[in-house]
Amino acid sequence: MTEERRRAVLRAIVEGYVETSEPIGSKALAARTGLGVSPATIRNDMAILEEEGLITQPHTSAGRIPTDKGYRSFVDYLARAALPDSHKRAITTFLSDAVDLNDVIERSVRMLSQLTRQVAVVQYPSLRESAVQRVELVALGMDRILVVVISADARVEQTTVVLTSPVSQEELARAVREVNEITVNRTPTVLEPPLRAWAERANQPVWVGAVAEAVIQAARGGTVQRVVFAGASNLARGSDLEADAIGPVLDALEEQVVLLRLLHEMTAGDSDVAVRIGHETQNEALARTSIVAAGYGSGPSVSLLGALGPTRMDYPSTMAAVRAVARYLSKVVDS
Amino acid sequence: MTEERRRAVLRAIVEGYVETSEPIGSKALAARTGLGVSPATIRNDMAILEEEGLITQPHTSAGRIPTDKGYRSFVDYLARAALPDSHKRAITTFLSDAVDLNDVIERSVRMLSQLTRQVAVVQYPSLRESAVQRVELVALGMDRILVVVISADARVEQTTVVLTSPVSQEELARAVREVNEITVNRTPTVLEPPLRAWAERANQPVWVGAVAEAVIQAARGGTVQRVVFAGASNLARGSDLEADAIGPVLDALEEQVVLLRLLHEMTAGDSDVAVRIGHETQNEALARTSIVAAGYGSGPSVSLLGALGPTRMDYPSTMAAVRAVARYLSKVVDS
DNA sequence: ATTGGCACTCACGAGTGCCGAGTGCCAATG
């Protein structure tokens, strides 16, 4: 009973602080929880919670605010919220008339940033075992070849290959024909050996090796993994992060590498949505922010999307929104 | 003589304010200009400059700061700076090993944001009259077709077309063959009439019309014009913009439309770099920022790139950096 | 046209005192 009440107190502190962004005192709490207990009782509970490291006071004679650990406990045991119907409808109507994969991703990230009122992050889908539909080679000036690989699942990957010596149109045309013969309607794993063999055949020009590698890479899902974000202005809206803390966060967002690593690590926890809170991000710049992420798509490798905001965020509804968009995106991408 | 000195005073005010970000007083000015005149003289000049609307004082008994109009006069008549050699070298070395068009653009925008310490903006090259290299159609699920158009200048455009009734693989293959026969090695203007004619031929399925339109659009340079930016954190770095002013700016950056319109308007001035200062942007959110832009590429339509920062920015060196990157990008894109 | 002098105006920071929210502890109670 007393233990149960302490949970309720923690919950009330988190919810209250998220709502008002001001430290919560014992009196306000006593009213808010609805449990008919006096402020003094609450104070005792708070003392214990503080000892456990779940809450802290910014300065003597102020109310309490949750620590990272407190938020953690909150999301692990206490958070749960349904997505409002209006949001559900918004997702389907807004995303359903996207015209291509880029558009889907772009709309998703915008949508998610609006729903959560946070910065939304979406990783481009990657690494799918789907058959090659067509390979195209285009001469670029004298010393480069553009390699375009179109796969059956609407992905278009492109790279360039740098040449050491010029190549004739005839050679190129022949290469296009041969590469397509070998690759079309084959998945990356299947097409790899024959393509390599072709490149290593006698009296092939040297550049075909490079082209073959480029095609294999592209078929596999491209060399680079991209991440797009939207809603950066939400960082500034709430006067929550101090002004000088938002610069580094923006840097981290543009620094794709950081984000990708972070998102990747988050897949480990296999529940549907994963949450990293404050210092859990292991990143100086993001020490005052949290990330709520979920995978989408299916099969061997999922891609990720998520929302990033101040540690003092509305976890339940953010998690609900992330989950919903991930679900929807899965449907679209898997079809 | 007296007129000439007033210009020098204005210049010194701008330069001083940019450097220190504090209003400049008559005494400091008298020292800084180097002209051997007394503070009192400067005061007279300042009174006139203020009457002309070029400078203002934030409050009584403070120094003067430039108005938008003052900055304008400064960039029109007084600004000129060379790019440091180190920067020149940075541009060529960093941009020369880009692997494809996307990469060039991405590197450019990063480079520019570093050089200027502002937010850099680069528009994707658009709308070029270059021949079609290959058109590919891919069935997406049952009711969509992905249209990919590859043009000789390494552009890859994609759209989807929604179908009302399913289409067979055979039909699709035939369409691919016929469309390529008509379009390959032809420029958009040339291929448009025959492609339309083909689509309107008797007993063609209905969907070919939509496909034909999509191909024409894509060949023309795609339906959407994209803008990428980098260095958003530079907005926060200088404590120049008040914290609550940066949110709207971030919004404007993500709102591609606003930026595109603005950049487009700036081409009018045909000198190499154009500058919009403060309210000249005609945009509430950008009222406290300036944009330095330049076109790159050549031919009928140029694309744009630029730097965006607080009105209190270092115009001469920003202009030099923008000019240099634009020059370099022109070389790359035109080749 | 330029200059020194002079009175005037404010923004800003330091110093002060008060108020109230919030705490910890203790003794009393069921």
Next chain:
DNA sequence: CATTGGCACTCGGCACTCGTGAGTGCCAAT
């Protein structure tokens, strides 16, 4: 043993004042 009311104590924040100094505008002198 958990809960409660009471009480002394601590500080952050706010309002207020006041001195200081930078900077100005104007005027008379050169």
